[in-house]
Amino acid sequence: MKNITKRGKYSYRVRVYVNGSTETETFDTLKDAQIWRDMKKARIALDPDKQQISNARIKQREAKSSTLLKAIERYEKEVTPKKKGAKVELTRTNKLKKTSIAKKSIYAIHPSDVLEVLDEIGFSENNKRKYASLISHIFKTAKQEWRMNVHNPVAGEITLPSNGKARDRRLKEGELEQLEKLLTGQLKQYLRLAIETGMRRSELLNLTWDQVDLKKVTIWLTDTKNGESRAVPLSTKARLALEELKGLDKTKIFTMTPFQLRKGWEKVRTQLNLGDLRIHDLRHEATSRFFEKGLNVIEAASITGHKSLTMLKRYTHLNPTDLAKKLD
Incomplete structure (x- = not known):
């Protein structure tokens, strides 16, 4: 009885959707109604012109x-959810959903629309670059994984915003001593481990005692940002910092949260008037010190976990005075 409705005791009405319009016919018997309906559908299926029209209209509705x-x-x-930075990416996708192009058809988005939405999002050039990369990957996924016939309005279509100027903030003379004097407890040991190991904030705060091997003087990292495991050698100062942290917790080395770390850091930074010195700058400091100690690129990268020379260079700012001494 699909597409057929009974009208009164002896009539049957057929309603068929054909190429965007509805065709109806009434019959005295159910059998006649069924034959007409099936023939009508068969003709549509066999007629290539009508089929093309039908498919085009379906695609228009889909678009x-x-x-x-x-x-x-x-x-x-x-x-x-499969990404290491899923939480951060969700903040970006949520913001992107509120922009002007979110309601536009994915088939009708042009490079000019992307440039417009990047200006709408604003902030730094580096921030815009991250949103442009996200939009590009959404289109790439739609085309390659979801088999949608879409055109990527980012890749090869627009000039990506600048990656931003690499920070070159290092600890100035006397700043480390000031920090060590004012910082206490876990904050103090965090400072020491960050400078001695070059580990990322998340790697340090998530560190557990079973990852530490004091006999082999190494820390073994498995849950890293780039997804690759690595061994971090421990200097004498790093080992002393770990000794100071024993007894806080049986599992975790640090019990403070990222929020507590940031608030504690900002408080001391303000007290010492250290300007824009950030927690992440300690990784810059550590990486630069590795080279100043004489480590080569391969050795430094094996400790810090940088996958490319370009990224390693962005984190390295050598002291020109020390370089001058090497020239003599």
């Missing part, structure tokens, strides 16, 4: 309903 917003929501469910 109208397939908004960037829907693509972002699917991306959040299927792609984002």
